[in-house]
Amino acid sequence: MNDNAKAWIAALRSGKYKQGTGALCDDGRFCCLGVACDLAVKAGVDLSIGKRGSNTTFDEKFGMLPRKVQCWLGLASDNGSMIGDTLVSMNDIGSTFSEIADLIESEPAGLFAK
Numbered sequence: 001m002n003d004n005a006k007a008w009i010a011a012l013r014s015g016k017y018k019q020g021t022g023a024l025c026d027d028g029r030f031c032c033l034g035v036a037c038d039l040a041v042k043a044g045v046d047l048s049i050g051k052r053g054s055n056t057t058f059d060e061k062f063g064m065l066p067r068k069v070q071c072w073l074g075l076a077s078d079n080g081s082m083i084g085d086t087l088v089s090m091n092d093i094g095s096t097f098s099e100i101a102d103l104i105e106s107e108p109a110g111l112f113a114k
Helices: 003-013 032-042 067-073 087-092 097-105
Strands: 049-052 055-058
Touching: 003 032, 003 067, 003 097, 032 055, 032 067, 032 087, 032 097, 087 097
Parallel strands: none
Antiparallel strands: 049 055
């Protein structure tokens, strides 16, 4: 796991982000992957930020990670796929940011690129 992923875990646990579902960021509420996009922007990753209704888009993506953020985190997929589940589905069925952070920290099989 790289330092960017460690910062993402810390941000998920920080309490600074309101959790939402169905989009990376919708009206100020973030999916766990939206938190990663926000961190990437703050770290200087060159992403275009736009709007699609109430959703904030990052490089025109509103539901999955832009490739730049996926690479920045070292993830194997744009939806946080791992054996048996995805971070997107965990977020959208109600897992808390803290629970998701614990899972990311455990480095489940398939989540991170090798």
